[in-house]
Amino acid sequence: MLVDLTIVYVTFGIISPFLSSYQSSTLHPGSMEGNLVILTFMFITIIVLLTCNLYMATEFIYLSDLIKKTIPGFFLTLFFMETFFLFSNTFFLSNAHLILCLTFTFTTIFVFRCIVFYCLPYNREKILILGITSQASEIIKECLNKKIVGFEVMGFATSITSQVGQSIQDIPVLDTMDKLESILSKHTIDTIVVTLRNRRGKLPVHELLQCKFKNIRILEGTQFYETAQRKLLIDDFFKPSWFIFENGFYRTSLHLAFKRIQGLIISFSLLIFLSPILFITAVMIKIESSGPVFYFQERVGRNGKKFKLIKFRSMTVTAEKESGPIFALKHDTRITRIGHFIRKIRLDEIPQFINIFKGDMDLVGPRPERGVFVKELEKKLPYYHLRHAVRPGLTGWAQVNYPYGENFEDSKEKLNYDLYYVKHLSWHLDLHILLMTIREVLFGKGR
Numbered sequence: 122m123l124v125d126l127t128i129v130y131v132t133f134g135i136i137s138p139f140l141s142s143y144q145s146s147t148l149h150p151g152s153m154e155g156n157l158v159i160l161t162f163m164f165i166t167i168i169v170l171l172t173c174n175l176y177m178a179t180e181f182i183y184l185s186d187l188i189k190k191t192i193p194g195f196f197l198t199l200f201f202m203e204t205f206f207l208f209s210n211t212f213f214l215s216n217a218h219l220i221l222c223l224t225f226t227f228t229t230i231f232v233f234r235c236i237v238f239y240c241l242p243y244n245r246e247k248i249l250i251l252g253i254t255s256q257a258s259e260i261i262k263e264c265l266n267k268k269i270v271g272f273e274v275m276g277f278a279t280s281i282t283s284q285v286g287q288s289i290q291d292i293p294v295l296d297t298m299d300k301l302e303s304i305l306s307k308h309t310i311d312t313i314v315v316t317l318r319n320r321r322g323k324l325p326v327h328e329l330l331q332c333k334f335k336n337i338r339i340l341e342g343t344q345f346y347e348t349a350q351r352k353l354l355i356d357d358f359f360k361p362s363w364f365i366f367e368n369g370f371y372r373t374s375l376h377l378a379f380k381r382i383q384g385l386i387i388s389f390s391l392l393i394f395l396s397p398i399l400f401i402t403a404v405m406i407k408i409e410s411s412g413p414v415f416y417f418q419e420r421v422g423r424n425g426k427k428f429k430l431i432k433f434r435s436m437t438v439t440a441e442k443e444s445g446p447i448f449a450l451k452h453d454t455r456i457t458r459i460g461h462f463i464r465k466i467r468l469d470e471i472p473q474f475i476n477i478f479k480g481d482m483d484l485v486g487p488r489p490e491r492g493v494f495v496k497e498l499e500k501k502l503p504y505y506h507l508r509h510a511v512r513p514g515l516t517g518w519a520q521v522n523y524p525y526g527e528n529f530e531d532s533k534e535k536l537n538y539d540l541y542y543v544k545h546l547s548w549h550l551d552l553h554i555l556l557m558t559i560r561e562v563l564f565g566k567g568r
Contacts, residue, residue, distance in 0.1 A: 124233060125170060129163045132226045165201045166226070169194050175234065183351070187234055189549055195227045246272035248345075249310045251298060251324075252317040253279050253289055256342045256356060260314070261290045263350050272349070275308050280323050301328040305337075316342035351522070352537040353544070355504060364507070369544035372511070376546070380483050380512075387484060388477040395471060402433055402468055409459045412438035415472060420489035423512045428481040430489060431472040435460030467562050473515050485551040486514025487539040498532055508539040511546065518542035518550070521557040 134155075170176060173194040202219060250257050261274060276295035279285065284294045295304050304310070313332060317323055333339050343363070346354040364370065392399075403414045416434040419427050436455040456464065463469045476482040482489065487508040490498070499505045519538035523531070542550065 122167060122170075122176070125167060125230060126163050128226055128229050128233070129166050130159060132222050132229075133159050133162050136222070136225065161205060162202065165205070166198055169198045169201065170230070172197070175230075184235070184239070185553055187231065187238065189553075191227060191231045191234075195223060198227070199223055246311045247309050248272050248274045249295070249304065249308070249313045250274060250277050250292075250342075251313055251315045252342075253277050253281075253284060253294065254316045254318055254342075256318075256346075256354065257314075257316040258290065259354065259356070260316070260342060260346050260349070261292055263346070272312075275310060276304075278304060280317075298323070298325045299328075301325055301332070305332070305335075310337060312338040312340060312345070314340050314342055314345045347541065351518075352541045355502075355537060355540070361503075364504075367544070370510075372546055376548070379548070380485075380551075381480070384477045384480075384483050388474040391471075392474050392478070398468070399471060402463060402471075405459050406434055406457075406463075409457055410437065419492055420513070421492050421495045421509065422481055422489055423509060425506070425509055427492060428476065428479075428489075430481075431475050433463055433469040433472060435464050435469045467558075470515060477515060481512070483512040483514050485516060485542075485554050486512050487517050487542065488520060489513035494532075498529070498536075501529060502533060502536055504540065505536060508536065508543060510543055516554060516558040518554055521554055521561065 173190045175190055175194060199220065202223070203216075250260065257277065274292050276293045277284075277289060278296060278298045278301060279294050280298055282297055285296055287294050295308065310332075313329065315324070315329075329339055340348075343354050343359065346352075406414050413434060416432045416436075417429045418432070420430040422428050435457060436453070437457060460469070473482060477484060495505070517539065518541060519535035522538050523535050525531075542554075
């Protein structure tokens, strides 16, 4: 907080005089009135930072979390400062210079938090995992693979005495659960993650209650995994009742209407704007191989409704006759030379803006799958049908986080991402997905 106050004072007390001449000769940083205005700015900024939870390191496992909090903080501070000027009849800075100063202030605040939250190891959230289970192993594996820097797993607490002193995936087993107080006295712990499957008679309820009143967070393994990995963990621990009682999976009519209007405007505009590219792509496909330019395929949409998906043809005309319905492969021999190119930069997907305009799809959502695969996947994955609660999308959370799916295991993993999206459906998640998709297109990270 002291650093933030210093940043605000330096910006408005030292830097701002070089940006503008004050409209009141008595209103400058060296005057009583000037210092009162700067103190007001400092107070407003700190209140906004507290409101946006920008002092909670545990809220920012990913850089995108910090961005989502900082941007609203900027506009909220701007609103309060403009309101202050309006009611005090004080024009300390022009609007342009105020925005410039606030941009510098919040950029500096953002960079400072990046250093503190992500670069300094002592500021990471310290995690203790209760139970050595398959869920615990999955949490460790995913954390190590993604190298998330927002937290650090300190060790395990087990119910089996013989496991104490061992290491599981290079993470030490510190002690048994009944010695939780001893573990906390020797190690700094911010959060305890409970991964026990059978808790009756094993869960140290009294000790965990004491931890909770010492401001140590207690989380279930599924909840922690979702927060850290940005996907659901549907495993043997998972209970259907979780979907009923868990927060999320709520979509307002206003939000759905906004998505529909957004889809109409953007799809129509891009179809007009990209029409020259559409024409050139169609000509290239026709020159390389005989057959139709477009490929129509039945897909499953919202609430199981089927529709015809439109794509540029990127495979040979006889692709389906040769192999039958199969998952597309990473190195698929059925793909033409032009097909490889248009898939890499996702040009083959552009005709789907027609589907978006018609209302079959949205810009963002779970990718629509073929009916033959949906039937098979719904038999093997009990919650697969829940991804059809929203319109399918041109791009989705699974597409920007997971490589191209080739088999059942890939579909199972992508379902975890799709259900996370359905649960957390929001405009800022949609924006995040669109920005990640643009990055993939620009750098050729398609299929």
